[in-house]
Amino acid sequence: MEIEIRTVIQPKPEGAVVSAPEPAAQLAKIETENLCVYYGRVKALDDISIHIPDRRVIALIGPSGCGKSTFLRSLNRMNDLIDSARVSGRVLLDGQDIYAPRVDVHDLRKRVGMVFQRANPFPMSIFDNVAYGPRIHGERHRNRLEEIVERSLTQAALWDEVKDSLKRSAFNLSGGQQQRLCIARCLAVGPEVLLMDEPCSALDPNATYRIEELMNELKEQYCIVIVTHNMQQAARVSSLTGFFLKGELIEFGDTSRLFTSPSDQRTEDYIRGRFG
Amino acid sequence: MITRMIKRQWITGAICAISSAIVMLTGGAVRSQAQTITGAGSTFAFPAIAKWTPIYKHLHGININYQPIGSGAGISQYKAGTVDFGATDAPLSNSEMKRMPGPTLHIPIVAGAEVLSYNLPGVGAGLRLTGPIIADIFLGKIKSWNDPRIRKLNPYMKLPNLSIQVMHRSDASGTTFIFTHYLSAVSPAWARQVGAGKSVSWPVGQGGPGNPGVTNLIRHAPGGIGYIELAYALQNHLPYGPIENRSGNFVLPTTANNQAALSTGVARMEKDIRSLVVNAPGINSYPIVGYSYALIAEYPKNKVKARETVNFLRWAVSEGQHYAAELKYVPMAPAVVHLALENLNKVKD
């Protein structure tokens, strides 16, 4: 699973690092340097350099196939699972390159959790779903597991709804509940970053609202990166927004500014609904 | 347009397949004009019949399709009317005779001896055995080749400490019928516990299909022993030894010894052709001998087939005996041949 070309850093003459507007305020939680991702011969991400601060919600928008999901997946090396994928450039988590040779990818994914487009609970009980992560990472103690499960479910605002049916199959939950369960499952391993890949696209407005509310609470503790098709959602939940187009990061900045006065014509075209 | 072409391909394809099938089936029938007689049953007689069929085809142009499926199946299929003749080494009992669809004739076609062949690495031919010891081996009471009782009989043989693998038939068999009748005659324990029949409830052992199957099992299993027709042992160079007869002599299944045994039964056979001759008296008599019979209907439905069958059997009991003797079958006594021909003449064809 080692990727050979990862250390090759391509010189980038014109592209200045697009960074958050308040760089001095805090250190970046995640930082990418000249990140490129290839699927076979196709270049899916072209030279992305970005600083993602901690304890914020960062939204990534863009038309389908623009590379925003690929970008998200390169942040916890989910792309390793695709045989044809290659990565170059660097991704720094707290200043450490996650693509460095001796990095334990399993530990990395524990620190950088992921929530997917469709709720994907395991075919187990609610309790086992949440306890799955801690268990594989070595926790066997029943009381401690119960503690973790309760804490995670509470954090994911699901505890009150399921505390009496922890032994029931996770499939019995509604779609929105399942998605919150997946968030709880993620939180249970104690991540620092939460990557969310269109977490609400399969949910009704009410369930979407609950998830957005949850994100608002979670950002007090976590760095959250969310990919979304829904620009209103991006505007509602995020403090920073990045716009991807054809594998390039066109613009990255303060959400309100990006939506009111984008600096790039293509961004404006997109948020005005002229394409995509 | 394209679909029509494809359709045409389908149709031509189908026509080709069907016509070739018809050509195969009918043309084949035209090619193999020769009459075929189907027989089935005894594997005891099979080497002889296998020897006869090409010769008979050569002499008379008649195909004999003989399937060695065991005497029990031979009787069954004869009764079901699916074969032109059945072959069995176990003559029909009275009740079996009654259950047949019509009067059935027994035609003795070969006489032969059964030997106890074994597979003992490092031990040659000539292992001496007595009736009671054979019975106890097949009862599972004697389990090892260096059992004191066997050692005592064979003091000069180096018998290995090997467990005995008993081989028997998995089908209903006339060979079994003769063998179990012999065991019942020499061992009260066997008669009580198991008894005699075409298929018995074997206390121990492994079953193989037909004489060939048992021979094959013996060949492959170190420590194996089984009862097979002499021809099989000779054809496959399997060792066997002398067996104690009723007079207390250890005798080998030589043609003379077998004839001596069989001759004691001729008088009884003249009364009832189905008589058994196991454990015959006489100082030279080999104790496990018997006949293989062809079963044919006295009032056959298919006269043409019946005529050919009778012709074949007539040849088998007369000239055929000479060829069978090459495989160490025992040439049948003139009186028995006479009986067989007499019975063949009864067929209303």
Next chain:
Amino acid sequence: MSSLANEELSGTNTKALRTHGRGELGDAIFRSLTMAFAGISVLLIVWIGLQMYHSSALSWARFGIHFLASTAWNAPQHDYGALTFIYGTIVSSALALLIAVPIGIGAAIFLAEIAPGWISAPFSFLIELLAAVPSVIFGLWGFMVLCPWLNGPVADWIIAHFGSIPIFAGPAYLTNMLAAGVVLGLMVLPFVTAVSRDVIRAVPRSQGEAAYGLGATRWETIHSVVLRYGRSGIVGAIILGLGRAVGETMAVAMVVGNNTNISTSLFAPGYTMPSLLANQFNEAFDRPLQRSALLEIALILFIITLVVNILARLLLWMVSRNMNETGLSAGYHVSRFQRISSLADDLVRQACLPLLACGYVFWLFLGFQRSGINSLTNPIIWIVPVIAGWIGWQNLLRSTRLWGRWRRIKNILTLAICAFLTFVSVAVLLIIFGYVVIQGAHAITPTFFTQAQKSPDDPTGGVLNGILGTVVLVIIASVIGLPIGILGGIYLAEYGRGRIKAFVRFAADVLNGIPSVVIGTFVYAIMVLPMKRFSALSGGVALAIMLIPTVMRTTEELLKLVPDSLREGSLGLGASQSRTVIRVVLPAARAGIITGIMLAIARIAGETAPLLFTAFGNDVASTKLLHPISSMTMLIYHYSMSPYNIWITQAWGSALVLLLMVFLVSLAARLVTRNQIRMV
């Protein structure tokens, strides 16, 4: 469709629409035809069931339920019971699963989740080829190669080390239960592998991603998520495999030992239900009670087939439901199944482990009594401490920082085991194939193909009677079976609706699962007895009955692959439905259907058991419809069970010819259809 609009439009002054057109009548006829042919599979099932039930009445009246509990099988005493054979069938099948399930699932994991495409594709193909090897060739190889090996070094070693355990007690016999179990295991293996692989592949990606996203290793993901998700499907595959093991006839009859006594030791001979049928059915006609008892055993086999199929279909159906509806509504089924299985887990943990521990201690004690301190030099004795140590080691590591590294090591280790298991199953195929090629090559002489059987000491004999016989039998089976199968398949894919369709499909599946030996007894009863002769025709009918369900299901599956847009295009031009099916849909699926048919034919060409009671065999190269006829497979069986070297060589030679044929067909099918059809 046109008649519906008729009423409203006929009043207007536009051109009147024709009522009932020619096409419609043709449609109705065609539809009824497909329906009738599809109904044949249902009819056959009912008929076979009734036939068995009817014919076993005598035995049922005589022995009643006691038949199932009696170990007697004594022809002279007219006393029959099925327990010995039921026991033998259970033990050999259980052994088979014990071998096939771990290897099969390991290989399936490797092929579906780990191996890159360029390894996975050819290996999958090789393992599926193993499924195409005819039963009688497994028997030949099992008797000639496996039995002597098991009876020799393997038995010596096992008896020396485990002899105190009753199931491994000596002495070892040449043919025995263990050999039957191993052969069956090898025969079931490709089936378990192929179906499990498909199930694992069908597990949604999102499941795996969820686990990886939490930091699970590949093994942890496969073990606790993928396998768990596909569990009911895999269990379904195992049950179907069990169905095959239970009904397998020839290979078992050749190696199991055919002794009617129950013995606890696996090294002792035994008997199974199908092998009893194969051995005794032909001879039981004149003994009504024995025949009836045999047919009651056939009935038991038939019922087992029914139950196994119902269970397996139910489980596989649950999986497909899961996958279609993204697990939302299927939650109930899953959770119920899960509750049962978690109960089973608890049972295993809480009851079996202590029991095993007690057993181990007892065994230690026995060993100690026998050979004192020397018993500790036996390496086997250390297995349990090693396992206990392993668990303890894991628990120790869990709390340390080495846990992560340990997980990675375990990951690599288990994945390597899966890869190893895959290589094992491929190696088995290569070994069997190698033996057949090396031994069979000696037999290939000019006369081998041009001469019929001759006496066993005549080296100029050949197997022409077998080759011709197989060709004739296959032609008869195709002429009868293909129209029925294809039209039945068209019904299932194009016309069938709702419950009737589901029922027809289920009937086809059951028919497919009925042991071939049972079909042989059925055809004997309906054709051989009334006609008073064994014949190529009845052999062909028996094979046709086996061909129908396979062809039906293949045709259905391949027609379903044809996109609806094609049908709509044709219907939109005004073509009738039957015309659309014949002219458009069938041609579109033609290549696939033809290869599916080839595979089905290759499979029936390898059948032996039903032919023993129908085609019967013939020493003469005959092609006549109404005469007995031989086949390659029957020749292999008779020759390999004979003691004559020439015949045995010819058995290997015939096996080689048969294998080459089957392999070539499979290879061609693989190239043409690219995975549309599974060969298993």
